Amino acid sequence: MFNLFKNKNIKGDLKIDEIKSRLHELKSPIDGKDIISSGLVSSILFKNGDVKIILEADQNDIPKIEPLTDAIIKTLSSINGVEKVSPILTAHSINNGQSPVGSPNQERKKPNIESIRPDNISKIIAIASAKGGVGKSTIAFNLAQSLAKRGKKVGLLDADIYGPSLPTLLGHTTKIAQASENGKIDPIEAHGLKAMSMGFVVNQGQALIWRGPMLLKALTQLFMGTNWGALDYLVVDMPPGTGDVQISLAQQARLDGVIIVSTPQEMALADVRRGIDMFQKAKVSVLGLIENMSVLIDENSGAEIDLFGKGGAKKAAAELGINYLGEVNFYPSLQKASDNGQVAPNSATKQFDEIANRIDI
Numbered sequence: 356m357f358n359l360f361k362n363k364n365i366k367g368d369l370k371i372d373e374i375k376s377r378l379h380e381l382k383s384p385i386d387g388k389d390i391i392s393s394g395l396v397s398s399i400l401f402k403n404g405d406v407k408i409i410l411e412a413d414q415n416d417i418p419k420i421e422p423l424t425d426a427i428i429k430t431l432s433s434i435n436g437v438e439k440v441s442p443i444l445t446a447h448s449i450n451n452g453q454s455p456v457g458s459p460n461q462e463r464k465k466p467n468i469e470s471i472r473p474d475n476i477s478k479i480i481a482i483a484s485a486k487g488g489v490g491k492s493t494i495a496f497n498l499a500q501s502l503a504k505r506g507k508k509v510g511l512l513d514a515d516i517y518g519p520s521l522p523t524l525l526g527h528t529t530k531i532a533q534a535s536e537n538g539k540i541d542p543i544e545a546h547g548l549k550a551m552s553m554g555f556v557v558n559q560g561q562a563l564i565w566r567g568p569m570l571l572k573a574l575t576q577l578f579m580g581t582n583w584g585a586l587d588y589l590v591v592d593m594p595p596g597t598g599d600v601q602i603s604l605a606q607q608a609r610l611d612g613v614i615i616v617s618t619p620q621e622m623a624l625a626d627v628r629r630g631i632d633m634f635q636k637a638k639v640s641v642l643g644l645i646e647n648m649s650v651l652i653d654e655n656s657g658a659e660i661d662l663f664g665k666g667g668a669k670k671a672a673a674e675l676g677i678n679y680l681g682e683v684n685f686y687p688s689l690q691k692a693s694d695n696g697q698v699a700p701n702s703a704t705k706q707f708d709e710i711a712n713r714i715d716i
């Protein structure tokens with residue numbers, strides 16, 4: 356059970372021994388034994404002052420174990436030579452008759468799909484892409500603002516549990532969301548939006564790695580455990596990829612539509628087709644395609660520089676028979692604004708507004 360990864364050097368071994376002996380001081384909230392003897396710690400990694408402790412528990416026990424992460428950070432930070440401590444919680448898949456979601460076995464029997472669709476939300480629109488880094492979060496955030504400017508009540512849910520972007524986009528990189536009296540969490544209100552992200556409920560650096568079932572549980576919390584109130588639109592920044600988690604999310608939230616984002620050079624038809632296939636499998640209508648980082652605009656001269664082959668998305672949309680919603684240029688100032696929690700420059704905002712006006716749902 357105890358599986359130790361470590362550096363192959365004596366200094367590293369000694370450090371791991373010291374770490375292990377300090378971990379013996381901490382008690383498991385599950386069985387009262389120390390966390391090494393109880394089998395909670397599955398691995399210890401130590402490299403260049405950086406310690407990673409992998410904790411593995413039944414998914415039902417995860418909430419009880421979570422407070423331990425702070426105790427681990429505190430205990431291990433006092434060791435000489437340790438600069439950073441990252442406890443990582445992972446869930447065993449439970450075996451109570453249900454196949455774990457995320458299992459490659461697609462034929463699992465699931466008579467009823469548990470709903471994670473909050474009440475009083477008219478339309479849930481997802482922003483998705485087959486690949487990461489194409490600007491999904493940037494587009495979700497700015498389109499949500501454009502919809503809000505049209506007088507709509509808009510929520511924005513950052514469903515990217517592993518790499519939440521909303522904390523950076525909103526300039527709130529520490530845990531800030533507050534539980535309210537009804538036991539749910541109040542969203543952050545900013546730029547006319549109600550926003551929620553995993554990054555608002557756990558501190559960054561407290562890395563949480565959740566596998567299939569646990570990931571869906573965390574997503575359920577974000578959807579159902581947030582005080583959204585009545586909304587015209589909930590915009591969901593989808594986790595990247597086209598796997599089981601994305602399909603379950605699409606079905607459980609009963610998405611009303613999805614918008615697919617791509618950059619022109621990554622507009623490999625195969626990628627877009629994969630994304631579309633997935634949403635069709637989940638019976639979600641594809642509202643259209645957006646080309647992001649279409650051309651680079653020289654913000655001094657206003658000149659357009661075609662870096663990646665502008666127009667790829669428009670062509671792909673036509674070939675695939677889906678709507679083309681428009682393009683967003685590459686604005687160096689948009690990147691700076693996004694990374695610093697500031698609002699987008701006017702020229703970019705204009706393009707987002709135009710796209711929002713074409714969303715016909």
Ligand SMILES: Nc1ncnc2c1ncn2[C@@H]1O[C@H](COP(=O)(O)OP(=O)(O)O)[C@@H](O)[C@H]1O
Nearest residue numbers: 487488489490491492493684685686689690693
């Ligand atoms: N149109 C754009 N112009 C300039 N920078 C952009 C644009 N769209 C996205 N970016 C930048 O590209 C990076 C990736 O964007 P992000 O929205 O996080 O992608 P994803 O959510 O698909 O991973 C970020 O640094 C973001 O600021």
Ligand SMILES: [Mg+2]
Nearest residue numbers: 491492515520
């Ligand atoms: Mg993102």
